[in-house]
Amino acid sequence: MPLEFAHQHNGQFPDPGPWRHPPTRPLQLSAPLGLETLPVQRFSKVRRAAYGLNLMVVGESGLGKTTFMNTLFNTDLKEEILPKKIHSTQTVEIQPSYYELVEDGVLLNLCIVDTPGFGDELNREHNLTPIIQYIDQQYEEYMAAERHPGIRKAIPDTRIHAVLYFITPTGHGLKEHDVKALKTLSVKANVIPLIAKADTMTAEEKKAFKALLLRDLNAYQISTFPSSYEHEIDGADDLMSHIPFSVIGSDSFTLIGNRRVRARSYRWGVVEVENTEHSDFVYLRELLLATCLHDLVESTHGVHYHEHRAKALRSNGRPASILECDDAYDFQIDSTKQQNKQEMERKEEQIRQSFIEKVQEKEHALREREERLTALRADMVAELEHYKTLLEAEQRELDELVSNSRPNTLSKNSSKLFKAK
Incomplete structure (x- = not known):
């Protein structure tokens, strides 16, 4: 039964520490009690x-x-x-x-x-x-x-x-x-x-x-x-x-x-x-x-x-x-809290630095990939310009061939017409 009770009420009654009372619950007064006179009584x-x-x-x-x-x-x-x-x-x-x-x-x-x-x-x-x-x-x-x-x-x-x-x-x-x-x-x-x-x-x-x-x-x-x-x-x-x-x-x-x-x-x-x-x-x-x-x-x-x-x-x-007394206990608790806080801040700083390093690595990788893609695009554009230049050159040669072959064809047609007459 005590073990079952302990399991049922686990965490509801925390240990307040040596020489201490459990935490109090603040209440609202419905009417004044005269508590403001306590400092005066203490002073007297x-x-x-x-x-x-x-x-x-x-x-x-x-x-x-x-x-x-x-x-x-x-x-x-x-x-x-x-x-x-x-x-x-x-x-x-x-x-x-x-x-x-x-x-x-x-x-x-x-x-x-x-x-x-x-x-x-x-x-x-x-x-x-x-x-x-x-x-x-x-x-x-x-x-x-x-x-x-x-x-x-x-x-x-x-x-x-x-x-x-x-x-x-x-x-x-x-x-x-x-x-x-x-x-x-x-x-x-x-x-x-x-x-x-x-x-x-x-x-x-x-x-x-x-x-x-x-x-x-x-x-x-x-x-x-x-x-x-x-x-x-x-x-x-x-x-x-x-x-x-x-x-x-x-x-x-x-x-x-x-x-x-x-x-x-x-x-x-x-x-x-x-x-x-x-x-x-x-x-x-x-x-x-x-x-x-x-x-x-x-x-x-x-x-x-x-x-x-x-x-x-x-x-x-x-x-x-x-x-140990209350002061020593409080000092121990405060020291532990301070150490835990410093440890959490240190871990948080490590996580932040690790995140920054990973972001920087990712940015560096993306930058390198972008540079590679930019270089590839530049090569493709240059190659396209090269083929475009070749195509234009071939087009000009074709146009020259066409223009050069057209007078000969006209002269042959005219001689055939003369002989028929």
């Missing part, structure tokens, strides 16, 4: 919840990282909430600091992880080790919370959402330890390269330095955010043109006209932090808070944490098929 609920952003600051000492972070969030980040310090056996220390920022009723739980000591030693071989260990530790803690039977609410997210990597403004491209650090960190988290102390360079020098950095990033295949996630991020096209961002930090304010702005004063003039002609600070803040904050969190969970979790599960002997 999301607004009440706190947002989280975990930033890691990496760079050599003396680049103004602390001042820049104060400038970035328009506050003084010296006083910490829930201070915590993790000492490492290496020269680099990991110092997470937790803050709460409130604006217009929206709460942001901010975690800034500083890495003092990075790049300060002559032997920088192990500078990355404590940083990578800390990032992996947050992934492991999140994965352990997912498996814990007692956790039923949202898991506290301490994973690093973005790494702000400060580059020394040397004007000579990436250093060797910068290349190693960026390649390693870009696999673990979203990396945003920054040119520190942009006020030490002229506009022409910054433009040339950016070109060198972009060349090195492409040459060493270093993934940066959001350039390497274009298919997953909307509205960041204009911001990508400013990567790597040249930034300035300042804790002091200056009056320029009637405006009180963050700036750095020198003998030769004033450099405004939020002036787009002086630095890319405004674009970086827009990227982090106004445009891509959700994308940073989602790419951390869907890309980097997914890779870490998959690697951890595979290391325990679990097959790859168990690790």
Whole structure:
């Protein structure tokens, strides 16, 4: 009976794939239900919840990282909430600091992880080790919370959402330890390269330095955010043109006209932090808070944490098929469709080329046959003209013979008549 039922209903209930529901059927409403209020309800609920952003600051000492972070969030980040310090056996220390920022009723739980000591030693071989260990530790803690039977609410997210990597403004491209650090960190988290102390360079020098950095990033295949996630991020096209961002930090304010702005004063003039002609600070803040904050969190969970979790599960002997989720399934289906489409286009192109070749061969054969028939017709016409010429010549000879024989006949007839008389 089950086999007969399967034969009777074959194709009516297709497999929707792993973790998926069968396709839905659209219906028409006879009266309004109030569905238009659902986005408002969702917005109110999301607004009440706190947002989280975990930033890691990496760079050599003396680049103004602390001042820049104060400038970035328009506050003084010296006083910490829930201070915590993790000492490492290496020269680099990991110092997470937790803050709460409130604006217009929206709460942001901010975690800034500083890495003092990075790049300060002559032997920088192990500078990355404590940083990578800390990032992996947050992934492991999140994965352990997912498996814990007692956790039923949202898991506290301490994973690093973005790494702000400060580059020394040397004007000579990436250093060797910068290349190693960026390649390693870009696999673990979203990396945003920054040119520190942009006020030490002229506009022409910054433009040339950016070109060198972009060349090195492409040459060493270093993934940066959001350039390497274009298919997953909307509205960041204009911001990508400013990567790597040249930034300035300042804790002091200056009056320029009637405006009180963050700036750095020198003998030769004033450099405004939020002036787009002086630095890319405004674009970086827009990227982090106004445009891509959700994308940073989602790419951390869907890309980097997914890779870490998959690697951890595979290391325990679990097959790859168990690790597939909707995204991986969709990617596999899309890839198969794309491959089939390309294969069909290739076969269609082959058939078209084969058809064109056969048409050309047929046209060539018909052209040769037409040329042969034309040549044959020309030969027949020439032969006909030849016979016509011969016929005309014979006709002329006949006419001459006839004309020559007519007087003799007349003379003979006249002599016969004379003798008869």
